[in-house]
Amino acid sequence: MNVQTGKIEPGAARCPAISTQAIIARDNVAAPKWVRSESYAYLGSDDISTNRYVDPAFQREEFARLWTRTWQFACREEHIPEDGDYIVYDLGPYSFIITRVAAGGDIRAYYNACLHRGTKLRASGSEGCAHEFKCSFHGWSWNVDGTLKSVTCPWDFPHVTADKFLLPEARVEMLGGFVWINMDPTAPTLCEYLGAEAVAHIEAWKLEDRYVHLHVQKSFPANWKLTVEAFMEAYHVIVTHPQVAPSNADANSQYDVYGEHVNRFISPLGVCSPHLDGQYSEQDILDQFTVGDGTMLSADRPQVGEGTARQAMADMFRTVFEQATNSDLSATSDSEILDCFSYTVFPNCYLFPGISLPMVYRFRPDPRDHRRCIYEVLFLRPVPKDGERPFPAPVTVLDDAQSFAEAEGMDPGFGKILDQDTDNLFLQQEGLEASAKRGLTLGDYQEIRIRHFEHAVDRYMAMQPLERRSAVNR
Known part of the structure; x- marks a missing residue:
């Protein structure tokens, strides 16, 4: 806050409810350092031009300037x-x-x-x-x-x-x-590209000890950048995913940026959305996530008792995941068991390292149509400690009319969430093309990942096209 004017500085405002870090600090099993860190930066409040989403020439230049230079x-x-x-x-x-x-x-x-x-x-x-x-x-x-x-x-x-x-x-x-x-022989190394802090996070997750359990692919009628950005904030949860809001601290979510190519959010689960403050008891929160139609977990009705819904969920999930993966998670933090950790590696990869949602997203533009892209979801499971590494699952390709819930092995509740996310994309693509307003207006905090992402797009688009040549000479 500016002590002279009494006004909150741009980017300084936060949800008045409890913060992500305060939620995590109350957990019984403490979170590691990479969870307890914060790295927000205010990046301005100017609109983002919509031309990048609707102009086919912009995508043609992306192939020459951006995709040729990025990891x-x-x-x-x-x-x-x-x-x-x-x-x-x-x-x-x-x-x-x-x-x-x-x-x-x-x-x-x-x-x-x-x-x-x-x-x-x-x-x-x-x-x-x-x-x-x-x-x-x-x-x-x-x-x-x-x-x-x-x-x-x-x-x-x-x-x-x-x-x-x-x-x-x-x-x-x-x-x-x-x-x-x-493709760029002069590009920085992968570690330089990601930055030391982001590399340390990735190394801490031991994702090399997981395997692809389910791989689903679907094409969408929207520009690849719109599709990437649809998953960058929890601001949309209360309207797009109202069924999860009673157990998702959406507006409390934490947003961070690391260097030029990595950003993340942490969205706590087992805590009610501030938008619904006072409407749900701790038992209601637990029931919403664990029983009933379209939930993430099918189980007998557990009880909160004298604790909190979040702690009951952490304890229950730890047991379920230990049994499913034949592993010992006693030292794994409650936050890693429960919360959604979403890291974007520019330009087209999401890493979700948590235990409850261990996933990877990948987005690829359609070279023949700037209004379409390919979206993939890969679910990762720990390699069994007493067995061989399973073969990675083959790709299940869905057509435009199919629901994600139709993919064999997909949790129906999560499939519905993915459908809700992607159902908005066609409307957004057409809306941007019809709009008289030629810019996206973003929140300073909750939509910082989108601004960070588009700043990276701008940096690469300002470069000269990269000549196609071998990056490695042997």
């Missing part, structure tokens, strides 16, 4: 566990063969195109194990290590030499069990 989650290491295993990662007009190479077992990302006349070496969506990458058109082939193996009718190509016809590569790094790629 992207391409696959999990478990997708390619053995030498020669590969999976194709497509991003707009770009395509890569992500493969584990026999020599040393390192992972590489080859541009997915024959160096003869450009035919894709592997079809979009394909995966498997290969001894070579052979073009289906004229039969040119490359070894798994990227070296040229054979040329059909070599007598006609005296100008083709093996040292000049290595498969071009993007840069590859691993972190948290994820394979990350970057």
